[in-house]
Amino acid sequence: MCGIVAYTGSADAVPILLKGLKILEYRGYDSAGVAIQTSTGATEVLKTPGRVEELDAVVAEADLSGHTGIGHTRWATHGVVNHQNAHPHVSCDGEVALVHNGIVENYLELRAELAANGHTLTSDTDSEAVVHLIETHLKAGESLEDALLHATSRLKGAGTFVASARSQPGKIVGMRMGNAGGIVVGHSEDGNMLASDLLAVLPYTNRVVYLDSGEQSIITDTSVIYRDGNGDVIDKEVIISERTAEAAERGAFPHFMLKEIHEQSERVASAMRGRVDFENGSINLPEIPFSDEQIRNFDQVVLVGMGTSLHSAMMGATLIESFARIPAKAENASEFRYKNPVIDENTLVIAVTQSGETADTLAAMEGAGEQNAKQLAIVELDGSQATRMAHGTLLVRAGLEVAVASTKTMTNTVVCLYMLAIHMATIRGTMAPEVRKAAVGELASLPSGISSLISQEKAFKAIAESLVDCHHLLYLGRGFMFPAAMEGALKMKEIAYIHAEGYAAGEMKHGVNALISDEMPTIALAPAGHLHEKMVSNVNEVKARGGQVIAIVTEGDEIVPEIVDKVIELPAASEALSAILSLVPMQLLAYYTAVALDQDPDKPRNLAKTVTVE
Numbered sequence: 001m002c003g004i005v006a007y008t009g010s011a012d013a014v015p016i017l018l019k020g021l022k023i024l025e026y027r028g029y030d031s032a033g034v035a036i037q038t039s040t041g042a043t044e045v046l047k048t049p050g051r052v053e054e055l056d057a058v059v060a061e062a063d064l065s066g067h068t069g070i071g072h073t074r075w076a077t078h079g080v081v082n083h084q085n086a087h088p089h090v091s092c093d094g095e096v097a098l099v100h101n102g103i104v105e106n107y108l109e110l111r112a113e114l115a116a117n118g119h120t121l122t123s124d125t126d127s128e129a130v131v132h133l134i135e136t137h138l139k140a141g142e143s144l145e146d147a148l149l150h151a152t153s154r155l156k157g158a159g160t161f162v163a164s165a166r167s168q169p170g171k172i173v174g175m176r177m178g179n180a181g182g183i184v185v186g187h188s189e190d191g192n193m194l195a196s197d198l199l200a201v202l203p204y205t206n207r208v209v210y211l212d213s214g215e216q217s218i219i220t221d222t223s224v225i226y227r228d229g230n231g232d233v234i235d236k237e238v239i240i241s242e243r244t245a246e247a248a249e250r251g252a253f254p255h256f257m258l259k260e261i262h263e264q265s266e267r268v269a270s271a272m273r274g275r276v277d278f279e280n281g282s283i284n285l286p287e288i289p290f291s292d293e294q295i296r297n298f299d300q301v302v303l304v305g306m307g308t309s310l311h312s313a314m315m316g317a318t319l320i321e322s323f324a325r326i327p328a329k330a331e332n333a334s335e336f337r338y339k340n341p342v343i344d345e346n347t348l349v350i351a352v353t354q355s356g357e358t359a360d361t362l363a364a365m366e367g368a369g370e371q372n373a374k375q376l377a378i379v380e381l382d383g384s385q386a387t388r389m390a391h392g393t394l395l396v397r398a399g400l401e402v403a404v405a406s407t408k409t410m411t412n413t414v415v416c417l418y419m420l421a422i423h424m425a426t427i428r429g430t431m432a433p434e435v436r437k438a439a440v441g442e443l444a445s446l447p448s449g450i451s452s453l454i455s456q457e458k459a460f461k462a463i464a465e466s467l468v469d470c471h472h473l474l475y476l477g478r479g480f481m482f483p484a485a486m487e488g489a490l491k492m493k494e495i496a497y498i499h500a501e502g503y504a505a506g507e508m509k510h511g512v513n514a515l516i517s518d519e520m521p522t523i524a525l526a527p528a529g530h531l532h533e534k535m536v537s538n539v540n541e542v543k544a545r546g547g548q549v550i551a552i553v554t555e556g557d558e559i560v561p562e563i564v565d566k567v568i569e570l571p572a573a574s575e576a577l578s579a580i581l582s583l584v585p586m587q588l589l590a591y592y593t594a595v596a597l598d599q600d601p602d603k604p605r606n607l608a609k610t611v612t613v614e
């Protein structure tokens with residue numbers, strides 16, 4: 001979704017903003033722009049549909065420089081992708097420049113009111129209404145920070161806003177309203193920054209503050225002031241981030257996605273470090289904030305998430321229910337938020353979200369909080385909003401994920417859910433010690449299992465290249481393999497643009513069999529386990545109807561390879577860990593199919609890394 005970066009200080013703002021916008025590209029965008037306060041006292045706005053490189057060229061041509069500026073990458077929600085709709089937006093008198101991430105729900109009403117009051121609106125966006133509202137307040141003699149506060153009090157929706165005013169040079173104001181995208185404030189000796197993402201400030205400083213809903217940050221070259229929703233000055237603690245700017249480099253890999261797939265073995269090991277005691281066969285998760293008594297008293301667990309995180313949540317629900325014997329279910333956060341769910345203080349709600357900023361997941365958490373549910377966030381990005389809303393956080397430790405398509409964060413998330421399920425089972429006494437030790441011990445072979453799959457990359461590439469002419473693919477699985485099938489299909493859809501569906505194999509006879517033909521290959525997830533025979537039947541049914549089958553099996557399987565067209569072998573593992581392992585070849589299949597189709601797997605069309613609007 002939209003990216004924001006702003007700087008005011010002693011350095012030239014232009015290269016800082018352009019570098020920040022380049023870093024924010026991974027969030028997904030369609031236009032980019034900057035507004036710079038120049039030495040003549042003017043505010044120059046340059047913007048363009050397309051890539052940041054195109055903006056770069058426009059800026060170079062204009063020979064723009066100045067010490068204060070705001071920048072934006074737009075991900076269109078209201079209004080087509082064109083020059084007028086790109087940000088920054090400016091007020092009629094050119095006084096105010098504004099960038100926005102989020103949605104103003106009552107924008108039609110506001111635009112009509114502003115037009116009736118004599119404002120000329122030049123774009124079709126919801127955001128532009130806000131800049132004219134600020135203009136009105138500035139004309140009444142308010143400071144920029146008060147004008148932004150009062151303007152946003154008229155809005156319905158959620159978002160983040162960053163504005164500058166020509167008559168108040170050197171000052172930038174940022175504000176967070178609700179849970180649609182965050183603002184991180186970067187403190188440094190050479191100036192101060194605001195950004196929608198930590199990564200954009202890390203090249204300059206690791207001293208940061210995250211704004212909470214309703215809060216403002218007013219930055220100048222030498223000062224940073226924080227205010228609450230009443231306009232009162234507040235103290236915020238400056239955090240030292242442990243992340244480094246280098247995390248956003250892709251090294252020798254052609255794409256971030258491939259780099260991130262390759263990192264999984266090492267990242268899985270870091271998810272386990274200090275948390276798994278292989279000697280005693282136990283799990284140690286001191287970050288879980290609930291007492292043993294609370295864990296024993298939970299009468300249900302609800303995991304909420306979206307997209308890949310929903311698939312991780314589905315695996316987590318099965319793990320928690322089967323290990324800790326608590327009714328557990330995964331819910332799509334965008335559905336959950338509008339339900340009237342039966343939850344209370346004995347419900348554990350687990351928010352699964354790598355970014356910790358997905359609007360629907362945060363809204364689901366807000367609703368759960370109102371019902372007094374206990375909340376745990378399973379998150380990659382520390383300091384994100386989900387971590388601040390939950391009672392506790394289990395960080396997945398996958399490291400920064402830049403590619404839009406999630407890979408290593410899912411693998412690590414499921415590993416964390418696996419450890420959590422064992423932890424809860426231990427406290428609740430629902431896992432016999434030998435069973436627990438075996439489940440813990442098995443984790444030791446996960447990093448090498450992932451490495452051995454990655455070493456077969458060439459074979460997966462060849463299979464991927466055989467899929468490029470397909471228009472439809474079916475992914476089938478049962479048990480833990482059902483969410484894995486859904487995830488395999490999602491990866492293929494989002495980066496190769498091939499229609500793919502993940503199905504519970506038992507559903508086939510209830511409709512999907514009608515689609516089977518030699519034009520729709522099936523990826524059948526059929527590793528060893530108590531559902532293997534059932535999958536063999538499903539595979540036979542597809543074959544009997546002329547379908548091609550690529551099967552993912554456990555090495556040594558003597559049945560499935562005999563009846564299918566192509567085989568991918570997983571190292572021997574339990575059903576739960578086989579599901580984690582199966583993600584790796586499916587990620588590589590999607591990656592190499594996208595590459596063979598000449599698509600950029602890192603920046604799929606119409607998608608954003610962090611979905612901060614609903």
Ligand code: AGP
Binds near residue numbers: 357361405494
């Ligand atoms: C998957 O590849 C996507 N990146 C997407 O489905 C993602 O998982 C979803 O938007 C949820 O994001 P989150 O984990 O940051 O909440």
